[in-house]
Amino acid sequence: MQEQVQQAIDKMTESGPERGIQVAVYRDGELVVDAVSGVADSATGRPVTPETVFYTYSTGKAMTATIAHLLVERGLFDYDTPVAELWPEFGAHGKQAATIRHVLTHSAGVPQIPLDTTIEDLCDWDKICAAIAAQEPWWEPGTQVGYHAYTFGYIIGEIVRRATGKPISQVLLEDVAGPLGLADELYFGMPVSEHGRLARLEEPAGAADWAASMPTDLPMFKAGPLVTWPGADFGNRTDVLAADIPAGGKNSARAMARLYDSLLGHGVQILPPARVATATALAAEGVDQVFGNPSQWALGWSLGLPGGESETAFNMGGVGGSFAFADASTGIAFAFTKNFIAPDFEAASELIRIVMA
Template structure:
């Protein structure tokens, strides 16, 4: 057992014992070696089913890293370029002046198409054709490339439809063929998870008081214009069987070890698997767009499909990451070869638990 494994296990046991977390997974690769594969707590409080390394969690936007990775694998194979207009691949998308939006704009959340219609229902989210038609008919919020604003749902459908147009296959199938299959994690990382597998999922639960926090936010925030409140990530939404089964590549259902292995694969550290070339890795993990987010108001830096840096850590430009609503987090680090993922089923409002664990892992691996 590595020092990192011991220290992480102690930390997540404490988080669960204190009542701060319900169920947690942490996985860490370094240069292809699995250093940490730790679990604590329960996946389902009603039955007492424990979390195992193979338990799958709905981690919301943590899955955008898988969506982006599919796009990069296809780009590496010549299917399109980052400066290819989306409408060249998906002609209907050009409506209402969107003909200038490129794949790069989409991957950097600068496309200017961050919202879904205010009357979008949960059922609509599960209807691929309906969502793509609505997005194709959307109007720009800003000139593409001139600002950044988190495309919470539209990111997944736009990238997913690009993938479908160039391959003729749904993105879930392409994910399995070019990413999760080669990495050996096809049964632990999904966009749409087959209903027959839902018994393996962790049950999500909201942190006490999270609804009150939402109620206290100003009604004129741009985030409330980007989609109806009923679509905001909650345990109720994330436990719905239709949401879990649907292809919604703005999020993902995954284990920590599958997500950590994805980042290890991007870093080129999984034996026999090279997802993208070293040159492309450098390109997609460099800052491509940054500024004050037009939707949420935070300062953000984006590579091509991954956020650059770690929350609250100054100058960590070698890290490329995606966090998920509720506090799950995963990243790769081109400087030290670390690929980290934390998944959990209590939805908290920040990434403090993940950052504590990242500090432990970084300290343990530096010492070793």
């Protein structure tokens, strides 16, 4: 498997559009693939190593969800605790009934950030949380599903802060990354002093103009301003990289695969098996009210795989094509990072087919 994956990613970086790639696979607790290819920074030629950290966008929601389940396990709140019980301001405009379960299943009815939000606002925790709390819900909590691209992270993050008195990045370090031995490979906000270890994102020429060809009345354009769309320029900004934006994360493939392997019950276990079983079972489904696609959600994870290779996998992918999952039926934990932003998960799907064969 190691050889097949290495050949595949070398082809992607040498003759395809990719720049730098990492793939890591655990099977039944053993690291069976740890492959890298290409460059972390095209301008300098700095190569990708297993320790290189990538901004993988929503792939990092797995870290956010894991922390929420950890705090449920510790009794700080329950899945059916109203968000407003911990964060009273969130109950404004009829959101009092929204629960932590609704947030984890993207059914809370608040997929949007204000349309005048700036990138600087996203980096200001108190300001963006206040703005989200003041939003009117798009639907009655629990009655629809729609991808909460940014708000998932901020709402869970503020719940964590209210329950523990700590920012979610500190909880990640102390209770997840640290115990797993991954303190320097799993981040929300990454210290500026460490930014030289990051892969630099790239995107196709003209990628920023894609919205001009789309109908302007699509719901996704009402869920946030285009200036906050997560492209290469956005993801290379120092303030964005340093900020806690727990709708996404910065990680290596090896670290993310290790986290998923832990969730399968191997090595240091962040969550007990019964909690993982609850967290990764189907909890909500329906047509996504933001993007229009059919969706199935566990408590914080999407279910299935892009090519249908498994119906029992739980996963999160991110803008640009990075992807990670675990599948208890096979014992496989997989993570794929890349720094060339693609509009799909085709590269991840090709590698998943090799791994699942």
